[in-house]
Amino acid sequence: MENGYRVGCCLAFVVVGLLSLAASPEPAKDGGATETKTVAARDGAPMILIVPGAFKMGSQDGLPNERPEHQVQLDGYYIDQYEVTMSLYRKFLESGKHDSPPTWDDEAATTVGDRPAVGMRWADAAAYCEWAGKRLPTEAEWEKAARGTDGRRYPWGHMQPFVDIANYNRGVWVNETVTLVPVTSGLEGMSVRHGLKTGGKSPYGLAHMAGNAAEWVSDWYDREYYQQSPEKNPTGPSKGEKRVIRGGSWADLPPALRVTARFSAEPEFEDRAIGFRCAMAADK
Template sequence: MRHMLVRMTLLCLFMASGEVAHAAESGSQADTLDQQMVLVSAGKFTRGSNHADDEKPARRIYLNAFYMDKYEVTVGQYARYLKVTDMEEPPDWSIMNQPQHQRRPVVNVTWEDAVNYCKWAGKRLPTEAEWEKAARGTDARIYPWGNEAPTRLHANFGRKDWDDHQALTPVGSFEAGKSPYGIYDMAGNAWEWVFDWYGNQFYKKGPEKNPIGPAKGDTKVVRGGSWLYVPEFLRTSFRFNADPSGQQFGYGFRCAKTP
């Protein structure tokens, strides 16, 4: 009996130490991701294209320098935020917040959820113009990696089934799909909320230096396409809009920061 009690005690200690190690590892990964931002230097780039009316005109505009998250915000990072702040969990959180999903993008979040997380992290949502420059660089490329049509080596797109968060891939999975600044998943995986209200004529009348969308509107801009969408939606200049209160399977975000 004594030997059995000793063995059970040792087993409990082993399991507890494993849980602590896993928690420490998850926390360490989240810390590492938080620290990985990329500097996008000040200067001009080509915003827009001639593909769709709301992308016209293609124009050289100037942006101040800013930092952009190298990766989309993950489930693991968002779980830590919820624990610290006691904010409301997004829909299907019990399905999302599983060990196998910790490095996948968090989704089902509203625009305000994204704003609040970035503020808590000492950051902010990028403007639409900042997002586009971080995705395409200064050479007006069609996709973050260049002008080559998307393949399964570049991005996560064109899937049919959500499959309880399995449709999303862990952030940073597509080395060939990086932007010119080394930023991952700016095409596919999850749509990304940006700061701006959507205006379909804004490019035609907006300022050419540090533009921020219309002062008001009904929908917010999301960028980058998602796991569900076809290649057309993955273009760096493609604009999409959504109800800011919507909580969709494909809507996530990343943060930016002013130097």
């Protein structure tokens, strides 16, 4: 997202659209997710343990900012199984420690609080995670949780997205009820109209790592960072003008939903396509 989330995604479609539409191999089997553990964090949100180990980050087939593909070693960490919901974010606002984002709809948070909280600036997302005793995930943590260790293109494998497994390409914003889907959808056998099926999960069991809401992560953005990033526990550049956004959203086409796709926006940028999830160290 060189000039904002929507513009960056459109540029990505032109460059990598043909790659995503090409014939793909069968989906990967387990993504290396040989051990998982769920815990409830301070805000009550279930978190998944991502065990220590290496994975391949980036892609030689994507945009220049996704290259080179490189091995990254991460310590163990927990990450939210679901995107932070409107109901959870409302509890945070009710604590009186933060102002509501400009696009916040308190009525929607009451009636469809199971939808992801969207419209947050980077600082809004970071403040929530701090309130919950957590933090935003690093870009590397986010990508490993989304793709596992087998180099898959999307959280569910290599095959192209379709409406049963991802909430994407919805056109213009209508409202939270119509445009977004519940963060836990797909895990209770809900219909395509009201939710997604289990095939959209990542190898570690995380939901909506592609589509629904794109997600802020902690890192500053540098298009050439992969050329110099450390092999162990990379946290991004020490400073910058933009923050990284990952995962694609309800508004995006398939190329932006790839697990390696990197976009960026100024921290003050706000859009109903962008939400977040939190992480924390495994030793907490």
